[in-house]
Amino acid sequence: MQLNVALETADGSPIVDSPDWRIDLEVTPVGADEHAVQLRVQYDGAAAADARVRLEVAVPAEPYWLIPGLFYGANRDPACARLYPRYAPGELDAETLIADRWAFRADRAATPVVFAWGDEGGVALSVGANTSLGLTGLGLGAGPDRPATIWVSLPYREEPFSYVGEPRGVDALADCYHWEPGESHEIHASLWTLPADRHSYAPVLQVLRDRERAARPPVTPWVDIAEAAELTAYGLWRWHYREDPAVLIETALFDRELAGDLGDRGDRLAMHVAWVSGIPYAHALLRHGRRVGNPSYIEAGTAVIDHITSNLTSAGTFFGTWYAGKGWKQSWTPVPGGLHARTLAEATLFTLRAVAAEPVDHPVWRDAALSNLEFALAAQDAEGNFGGMYHLETGEVLSRLGTAGLTWVGAMAEAYELFGDERFREAARRGGRYYASFVRNEILCGAPEDVDLAPTSEDGYAALFAYVGLHRIDPSEEWLGLACHAADWMLTFRYSYDVRFDPETILGTYGFRSRGADQASPSNQHLHNYGLICTAELAALSALTGDDSYATSAAEHLSFARQFIARHDGDFNARRGMVTERYYQTACFGPPGALLTLSHSWCIGVLLLATEDVLTRPELAALS
Structure with missing residues (x-):
């Protein structure tokens, strides 16, 4: 050499x-x-x-x-x-x-x-x-x-x-x-x-991360966990919730004058059932509302989940998206009638979590989750592949390429925990075995709707959900090993160092730190905080393996994400509780040092989910 x-x-x-x-x-x-x-x-x-x-x-x-x-x-x-x-x-x-x-x-x-x-x-x-x-x-x-x-x-x-x-x-x-x-x-x-x-990259990256940690102090968040929860709950409710019908709109401009202050001149008046809006974040708002006793948040979170679970396709699944003036439509794909597996599975997973968390019964939620699960059982082939795209009317599997269907493994595991139906555990096992080769060969791809078969950090989140969930319902070294492998791959997207920004840019002026952030994907080269969605899974891996590095990475991501939460109206020209989707750390989509001047419901929502987990689950308290 x-x-x-x-x-x-x-x-x-x-x-x-x-x-x-x-x-x-x-x-x-x-x-x-x-x-x-x-x-x-x-x-x-x-x-x-x-x-x-x-x-x-x-x-x-x-x-x-x-x-x-x-x-x-x-x-x-x-x-x-x-x-x-x-x-x-x-x-x-x-x-x-x-x-x-x-x-x-x-x-x-x-x-x-x-x-x-x-x-x-x-x-x-x-x-x-x-x-x-x-x-x-x-x-x-x-x-x-x-x-x-x-x-x-x-x-x-x-x-x-x-x-x-x-x-x-x-x-x-x-x-x-x-x-x-x-x-x-x-x-x-x-x-x-x-x-x-x-996979021999994993110990090399761990050495390089440890050296960076030794060389520089950790990121200092702007707010603590409790304040982050308060701000994001308010931001999600104030800027993204609409009552008639009950939706969480996907984006809201920082500049409310331009948007007509909750008008239709700049905000994206649309909602996915999961992924970039929908059930996961309505669940987060509902959890926060229950914890602090805020009836407005409880009503909003409940209403959004009611709206989504009350509207299923003829195939028995959730729709992909809702649009103002158009109603329920397919996913973001040029394929006519296409529904994306990861979005449906994530919506199902968080519906199950909402059902399990609520102190009152929601039969419509439970029935919608079961309808989607039955659909996925029928879509899964003999090898265990759940498919990546379906037709919203016929239910036909339109594609089995990529690993978007891996998200169903996590949903099936949690369905087994909630309902005890052995079919769900067997489907999770079969899916876990099928997708295992993709994890071991480092070729996960296809989770987000907008980048087709590109590898993304979100593929890692889905895999981590799947194999941590499988290990809970079927403890074995095989599933634990795959969970660690998936986490290692996911963490290849996590920034181990701080990008240098021109002091005259907004990120430079505010002293923004990139350590702990995730690159969205090789296609979407910007920093985001979606990794907060599997904060608990990373902490669980550390507890199961004795390897603190997974929990450390989760804590760093949570610290990174508690920068640039608008603490009050006018903070970095945003409104109180807003969180941007994109931080531009390189020359892609925008100039390095800039940020996207709109608030996104999922960016607020995943932070609210993570903070609620840390505040309510004693085993996660150390992440704060």
Whole structure:
């Protein structure tokens, strides 16, 4: 395993055999798998020069790639309709975002490290996201005229084009350092040798997280857990609840004058049954209302769940979405009549939780949950696949691609706990066995409705629900191992470090910390807080395994999410209780350091769910 150092000009042209540069490289073993890399570069030219340093290492042929939160294998299934970077040997096409080499600015990655595995073993190269030379770059690639390689560039240069959220490549973003005569820099990196098992990323990421934690204090939330619960309950009720019919609208603008103050000029007057709105967050509002004795919250949460559970499709499922003026419709898919498995299963799961939590009986809720469960039992094939998309009228399974159906495993497990029907436990087991190969092979994809078959952090949340739930109803090392594997994969999306923001941006001005945040997906490169939905599951894993790292990650995510809750009207130009959907940590959809100026019901809702769990479940109290 040979580590090479190269120099290049601003446009990427190599600097070869120049007497103006002196390079000293020292590679020292520091453990069984890790080598410390110390690189010193000095420039002795007569005039200033713009240049970039590149550290690269050859990797096994036909590798499996990983950049945490950013690149997974080929990164995009050929069947995926969403366009974002995809690796394909010997190809290069900006219009379809396909290339045989890719390099990215480090703030796109949840941890600044690039991995590659072959049949005989793997290699990883890690470095700080920022060095004295600027923002780092991370690269991978192979081609007919060059070996498979991973690299870091100092500072970054994206190749062969950049992805900024558009369905095509744009001119590559790059930075370059301006060297003065006599200037020198010392860079520290790590080179890792790994077994062929792709899951060998997990201990490397744990080491890198621990080092970041030791180097910097934890995130300081703006508010404590109780205040976060109070604010988010108010925000969900005040800005997202509508009475006739009872819905939680998905988005509400910060600028209420523009929106007509609860009018229809900017707010998204729509509701999914789960995922980005609906039952999970109505359940959270209802729980909070019961705990603090607020009749308005109790009435609103109850009414929303009543509305959704009273309107089922002819196939016996929940609908996908409700729209003002249009009523109940399908999911977000171009497929006519399509209903998304993850959304239906999540709605069912949280209906079950609402039924179990309520001190009064809700027969309509129970019957709706059972109707959806019966539908899923019928949709599950002999292998255990629940399907990923269904037709809202006929119930036909329209697709069995991806792992969106894994969410049903968690719903079936909790249905067994609530009703004791052995069919639900058997369906959960069969589904758990079917989807196990996807977990072990690190190829979870398809959970959100809006990115088709892309891998996302949300696929990890669904898998964690599934296998923690399975272990509760069928304790075994198999399910516990899969739960840990799913959690490890999910945490590849969790930022282990703090992105540096320009102090003149809003995130920079407020001292926003990205550690503990989740990248949404390689397709949607922004930070979000959806991981709060499985706070209890991560804590349960720590209790079951004795490994505190899962609970620590849950606590960090909860701390991250308690930044940028509007504490009063006008706080960061929002209204009291509002929470944004997107924090822009990199050049995708918006400028780094900005945030999306609208409040989203799910962003408020998952935070309310997590805070209610911490406040009411003694085993979670330490997460505060």
